[in-house]
Amino acid sequence: MTMVSATADIASAPARRISGRRLWLAALLVFAVVVPLVSSGYHVFQLTQIVMYAIAILGLNLLTGYSGQISLGNGSFYALGAYTAAILMTNAKLPYWATPPIAGAVCFVAGLAFGRSVTRLEGLYLALATYALGVATPQILKLDVLERWTGGNQGVVLSKPTSPFPSLLNDDQWLYFFCLGAAVILFIVAWNIVRGRTGRALIALRNHPIAAGTMGIPVAAYKSATFGLSAMYTGVAGALGALIAGFVGPDSFQIILSIGFLVGGVVGGIASIFGVLFGAAFIELVPDLTKQVSEMSPSLRWLAELQYPAYGVLLIATMLLMPGGMAGLVRSVELRIARHLHHPPRT
């Protein structure tokens, strides 16, 4: 689809589109609020995880999808956020609700610093550096000099947040809404960034960094700021993840975590805001679903064993067949239906 046709598409029916969008958003919100109230503890837990993953993947999408900087090591920022929360709760005795913002701030600074030092790097080098960071993360977390705070390999056990309104919400539901609140704020922020000047600048420097530079976009500043922003999102997710699991330990932050974020981002649509919800649900639910399907019949047993190769196939297939991910697919199906219904003149 060309730029022109898409722009025209939006311009042609703004009122209908916006009301339609509001309707869908409202439905989503109702779903997000009602379902946890009527679900069992474990399902609320799963939903909480999805919300948390969505934030982490959103962080990756802002960086990789929008500004074009490839990160294979966002798990490191996730770990930093998780440990920040854990240390604040156990050493500084801060209440749990204060930890995600601080973890976000810490990660923002760390991301900015990392981003500043790597802004000159082309995509591949950056991918290499972040991949190495992702692989080395568990080891860095185990360092003896940090053991006083990180607990070394033993990790840190956290007490789970308790509901301030026990008669209304149980602890699981409270934690869910706590995460949901954080997610809503972060989504609105991301939405505004992406739709505004900043977003256009980011996309410009993704698509043609040198041209963007000559057009007066401060490339280095934008790139490192996006790194900081992405790290902040990922760090908040990490802090929430620590609260959800009630535990942080080096083994939780293997490279497969970063790859999981990438899978979620790609499957949902690496350059989309709401695609991340699909991506998050995918990485949370699909392993379980695969296992359930594989248990339906002995002839499907191999499915459970081949879950990781299947992830790989899916990554490649998505990139080859529908690079926009699920968001791109839904979008193109919609366009087709719309064309079919209205036969609009081609622009």
Added chain:
Amino acid sequence: MQAFLHQLLSGLANGSIYASVALALVMIFKATHHVNFAQGELAMFSTYVAYTLIHAGVPYWGAFVITLVFSFAIGVAIERLLLRRLRHASALTVVIVFIGLLVIFNGLAGPLFGFTIKEFPTPFAPNASYGSTYLSPHEVGMIGVTLIVLAIVFAFFRFTRLGLAMRASAENPQSSRLVGIRVGWMLALGWGLASVLGAIAGMMAAPSVFLEPNMMVGIVLYGFAAALLGGIDNPWGAPIGGFIVGVLENLAGAYVVGSHLKLALALAVIVAVVVFKPSGLFGRTVVVRV
């Protein structure tokens, strides 16, 4: 002093593996400007193929050659079937496809071959006269194989028409096409050769680190560090980088930072190189044309 010499030599032995991996990475980078994240996993998979053959009764060198042929075919197939379609894709797309390949090969190895470590035979006799307490015969052989492979690669690119054609298509695909070189096949050939180099690295590493699905995860990271240090577009620099990283890893681990920081050291090398000298010690600085 004796211990120091020992650390040094043992570092060279490890370094020879990193050198092979680095050379494989450079091969693909030269041909296609991609960094093959799946290089290590491909090598591991090839080594399992060799293992299976040897256990089926094929003699070592027979299995060795069949494995190289198999690896070559896989490399060519990946290029022809997959990367060909991504010629105009962004770096992001390509990296994601490589990560996909990495996950596929790593994920297949366990269910197919099992997770327990396997003993992989060495072709070098355990009491050969070239062994010593400093370097086992296998380690000496491993270094030797790496040097021989380097020499062959050098001779291939320097003295054969095919090697010249491959260099030409990497340097300037359009002009090469004009003089009748089939550039597409040259890229596939580059992939095949890289895959062969990886397989050699895997088969040389396996006797000393033992064969298991995650065998190459650590090694490939050092391979990245080696390739970057030597210059990722420099076929001579990268293997030298491999030896440097191997020695550095051992000496720093034993005398400076402590053994628990060895992997972090690889990370530090990678970050330091990409930040301060992306072209590596021996690489060329590339100027991008707008």
Added chain:
Amino acid sequence: MSKRNSFVTTAPRLAAFTGLCLILAAGCGNKKKEGDPGSPGSSAAGDKAGGDKAGGDSAMPGVTATEIKIGQSMPYSGPASAYGVIGKSEAAYFKMINDKGGINGRKVNLISLDDAYNPAKAVEQTRKLVENEGVAFIFGSVGTANNTAIQKYLNDKKVPQLFIATGADKWADPTNNPWTIGWQPSYRTEAKIYARYVLKEKPGAKMCVLYQNDDFGKDYLTGLKDGLADQYDKIVIKTASYETSDPTIDSQIVTLQGAGCDTLLTAATPKFGAQAIRKVADLGWKPMHFVSNVSVSLAAVLKPAGLDKSTGIITGQYLKDPNDPKAANDPGINEYKAFIKDHLSDVDPNDGNALYGFSVSGSLVKLLTACGNDLSRANIMKQAAAIQKQVVNTLVDGIEINTAANDFRPISQMRLAKFNGTSFEPMGDLISAD
């Protein structure tokens, strides 16, 4: 660029679609719970209790007249997948028991989920087992970090965390964690036994330690400190650690040899244990070499390292060695080998993990049989803390499993044994660390 923006405008629809998928997925999950207590369809008392409510409504969650449902999370994928064999072996064992009629007429239904050796995932899977599947208890989950991550949850919920597959010493803590109990001798106990041997047989030893840089490896250091006490600083002259991501540990071994040790303790997992054994031999270094019990499997360690190179290593045993020629007529080992042949034919009988799974399952079946018809969580835990002289015939002859309200260490005896090139030869009697 506007293409991206148009994604954004229509994306909420996608999100809602995602939501729909979620509802469907949740629906699938919920079906299992239709038999909640109180609903007309529920059969026996407390049948299929959905965990949350289980404590209140049902005396015996996870237990029906015909079934006892138990759960575990296992590293079937990820860096520790070799331990997945434990779960396979346990599942096969219970299938065998069920084929023979089960325990007191109840079949054991083991739900074994993959946690990829990730503590966060272990928490998720354990919650699923307890709250969704309504298991009676958690049995034999693998990994120290993973069990640490779920320990608080299970103890808060008063769900037994039985016979977990880790040798950390901290599990024996009935005061703070009365619902958690290990099984195997702790790494610390093992190291203590080595320390005592050194003090007795080689008082002037100069000892080096190679350990994995995590709590598994560090427990051995702690055990040595316990056992050597004030002698520790004099005897242990050098330690070196490695990371599981290190390609080789040659450099560490060279360093240790250079320190001039005549005694070496290798506290390593199989891959690195094999590397250490081989490198020590290649160097021509001949220390008195203790190798941690997890890394002496004939199939997985000693053969890859070379049997000749392994000759002389010393370890502490609590399981019999299936490869020992003297065990050829041992009833326990024969039973085990028949089990592998009939129920787990794709697994190497010399894989120590399979034997471990077989043995710990046998121990659990004895425990559940002892519980009789009272399979409430409280009674299961009570019985687990009152095991007397339980004998499992794949454990080294003479070892008895004993627990008490203040003793949560089921196996605390070991026997030192030395490898003679084909099998381990016992060195003296059983040693108890207590």
